[in-house]
Amino acid sequence: MSDMLRLLMRMFAIAFGFFAGCLAAGLAYAFLARLVVPEDFGRFSDLELTVTLVVGVVGVASLFARAVLIPAFAIIAIFEFLRRRDWLSYALAGAVLALASGVYLAGGTTAEPAQIIAIHTACAIIGASVYWLVTGRNAGRWLPSERARTATAVDGEA
Incomplete structure (x- = not known):
């Protein structure tokens, strides 16, 4: 596989991981900020609750993604290299x-500022953890020196 194709696949994986992390952060925010409470599950119809949850989670996730897009990709690039x-x-x-x-x-x-900061920090940690699960565990494996090192190790064992 060419280096250019490998890089393109990695960039797609990074974008997908960022998207999944933002969705996880949005879902965590919906429950931690009490936008959706357990009492709502019996009070509303299934369709209404599902639409509310999907729209709320995607909306909050898009706000998170918009706020941290450039700094997050800068950190991701640093972690990759x-x-x-x-x-x-x-x-x-x-x-x-x-x-x-x-x-x-x-x-x-009506939450206190400390509570809001704690909720946002927890959501960011959850989103970053999901990004790590999807993409971050393989950071830098696409780099040529990393592939050469693993190929040499495999040749040396044989």
């Missing part, structure tokens, strides 16, 4: 992005 594959790096980077971006969607809530 440094071959960072550990979960903790991604979780801490997500928390730092949440704190640095200052996206505190307090509209309509």
